[in-house]
Amino acid sequence: MTTTTNTHLGPQPREVFNRIPGYKPGRKADRPEIAPLASNESHHEPLPSVREVIANEAQRINRYPDAAVVDLHARIAERYGVNDDQVATGPGSIGVLQQIIATYCAPGDEVVFAWRSFEAYPLLVDIAGAKPIMVPLLADERHDLDGIAAAITDRTRVVLLCTPNNPTGVSLSHGEVVEFLDKVPEHILVVIDEAYIEYETAEDAVDSLALIAERPNVLTLRTFSKAYGLAGLRVGYAISTGEIIGSLRKAALPFSVNSLAQRAAIASLDADDELAARAAEVVGERERVVAALQGTDWRVLPSQANFIWVRADGERGAKLAKAFDDADILTRVFPDDGIRITLADAASNDRVLKVLKDAASTE
Template sequence: MPAYVAGKPPAERPGLVTYKLSSNENPYPPLDGVVEVAAEAARRVNRYPDAGSAELYEALSASYQVPVEEVALSTGAVALIFQLVSAYTGPDDEVVFAWRSFEAYPIAVLAAGATAVKVPVTADGRHDLDAMADAITERTKVVFVCTPNNPTGTSVTQTELDAFLAKVPEHVLVVVDEAYAEFVRMDDAVDGVATYRGRSNVVVLRTFSKAYGLAGFRVGYALAPAPIAATLRAMALPFGVNVVAQAAGVASLERQAELLARVDDLTVERARVVEGVRAAGWDIPDAQGNFVWFALGSEDRCAEFAAAADEAGLMVRPYAPEGVRVSIGEVEANTRFIELLASLPR
């Protein structure tokens, strides 16, 4: 079984500030007041957390205006991926997803003993939803649609998703992975919450790791029809969402206005990076997450690109042989990266 590969930290460079652009982390610290709430909660770590995470469930229910019974929490959205695949597939089943996409998908499928069906993304890094629909067979139990797609950064539209869902048999579970939903700025963007309402086979995944800047606390959640949400809660490890993470999640949801302002700032910086990258002569897909994608097409080019960035004090994330993903980081890091591109072979 392949191990999940996390983004590496940058190597120290004497006289040079180094930056980590390899993990799609939020470059900003948690929202004002969240750290204080988390610190207060840490005073209670001698006690087990609320196993039912009642306060955080209620906060999510109110935030999205969905019943509590349609919410499931876990230790990051990646844990929910493993729970979904483990609950709904087995050795005779297939799981369909685009490739390249989130690297946890094939690992979760292999762990469940099921078969991964990888449908290549288009030349511009988008989901080929028609080909994915054609890949569904009587053995298919789960389909993942990652939008924005990690690592290519492209998103499907609501019209495309609706047309795809119309082709999917009702017994096949469709997981709409929206870890980067808050960063989307495009016409006809997917509304995951509206999409799962009234459907018996759609699950939406969200996380506090990206837009909320709580990656270190590991809190993800699913919005799904009540029977599916109940299954996910049953599959979760007991006390999986710790007491500090629960408190930070609730405090973050109370600060939505600040969150949206911060995300707006990040998308403005993303636009600057995309403009700078293209001005340097690089052709990249539209970026709807908090990262940009370089389709390089070979292991050698990926390694050379990553090594040049590392030498400049920037750690990026190679996905050889397909390409390299670069997170939107601090302004100085982004500027240095844009300047570096001018010296790299296209």
């Protein structure tokens, strides 16, 4: 008996993978003169104390990491004054977010969030078989909290609030989030994504830990990838109620936070003061850069993150993107929306200012 095999057919992915784009990471510099400002990472090298811990732990990487992440959970809990069972970790905050969506969303459920915001949001929701509900930002780049509240339906399971928002850098205030939460049913999980919280200086910033203590449906999502400078090791965490965290831990891929990441994160928390000083340096540069752009044709709002956002769409955005490329500066370009530029050392930031001012003067 002869069997005919159609070589054009094989295992087919779910339909969603035929239509969603892959996550687009920031471009990497391949020459020393290039300023790598496309990814929101720290330009500082790891602290000596953190490097030492990583080097020591590297001698034991033939062993599995602690699957329960006991020491790191305890250290994070101590840092924020919560119980150990209120902390969950994963490979970056994006890994924890995937656990959240897997835990709370079934096919056909809805996740509501502002747009534009973190690019991974719609991808993770689509992959889970849920439906992303994207509510446009207001004209001042802020979350439209009234619009988000109005978009909640009986299919909504999760709401994502990104503050400071990536890529616009605008943050939410505590008061407006409280008013928003009063409109959200308690069975809907509200995730406050605070990946850039260490750079936040606004006096009315969201106090997510206070909200968690008062409400049963709030979770804060944070990371060691930004101010703590561990982007390459991938470790993020969530803090919420013990009930929510208990479910998230069941959704975690075993051993997903490797041993180097666990020890480095603990060492970074032990060096909190030094890392806070580094974050303050970035904040100082942020204020200088934003002030220098006032009075130009570029609409750059005060940022609360480690980057600035230049709203530039269409042909104007394309010309600016090319100007940065020609100046050997890598930026994150969002076609038809704008350009996000990560802040680095003063010299790199001066190069950014020159491109923006030169581009403005030639229009």
